[in-house]
Amino acid sequence: MxxxxxxxxxxxxxxxxxxxxxxxxxxxxxxxxxxxxxxxxxxxxxxxxxxxxxxxxxxxxxxxxxxxxxxxxxxxxxxxxxxxxxxxxxVSPEEEISSDDQIRFCEKCGSPVSPDAHYCEKCGMRIR
Ligand SMILES: [Zn+2]
Incomplete structure (x- = not known):
């Protein structure tokens, strides 16, 4: 500009x-x-x-x-x-990091899992 x-x-x-x-x-x-x-x-x-x-x-x-x-x-x-x-x-020079970036997905069934979950809510797969 x-x-x-x-x-x-x-x-x-x-x-x-x-x-x-x-x-x-x-x-x-x-x-x-x-x-x-x-x-x-x-x-x-x-x-x-x-x-x-x-x-x-x-x-x-x-x-x-x-x-x-x-x-x-x-x-x-x-x-x-x-x-x-x-x-x-x-205008903030650094935009806040969206919490969406922290969403992970289950390796087995692909369901989204919350960042602090240890097991998949859908299939029970252990989340690393
Ligand atoms: Zn799963």
Missing amino acids: KLYKTIIEASIEAANTCSEWKLASGGDATFNKDELFEVAGLYDVTSPNESDVTYYCVFPDGEIAIANTETKIYSSIFLPSNQTPSSSTA
């Missing part, structure tokens, strides 16, 4: 993949490309991007978010108008 120092640059990129946006914070207002640039311009003025770790980024569907490269937290600013608003999304 490309990162931008100003929301205007991000908006120009987003305009390649989307033609209508709404505010991620809610509301019925929608913005076309020109209106997006206008609102984004105000955003750049009222919210100077002072930190070295915050950037604007554009998702493939045209969503514009502010990203903190240190905390990996993305906060949506503009969403494609057909997308449901979502609250800030925390």
Whole structure:
């Protein structure tokens, strides 16, 4: 994902993949490309991007978010108008390991057996 120092640059990129946006914070207002640039311009003025770790980024569907490269937290600013608003999304660098990965199968009959089982519930085969 490309990162931008100003929301205007991000908006120009987003305009390649989307033609209508709404505010991620809610509301019925929608913005076309020109209106997006206008609102984004105000955003750049009222919210100077002072930190070295915050950037604007554009998702493939045209969503514009502010990203903190240190905390990996993305906060949506503009969403494609057909997308449901979502609250800030925390992207964890390491996904939790699903407990499904621990499911084993009986060597004899192939039934799934729980990780702490010593014998197959179906056929009684000892589980190693
Ligand atoms: Zn079995």
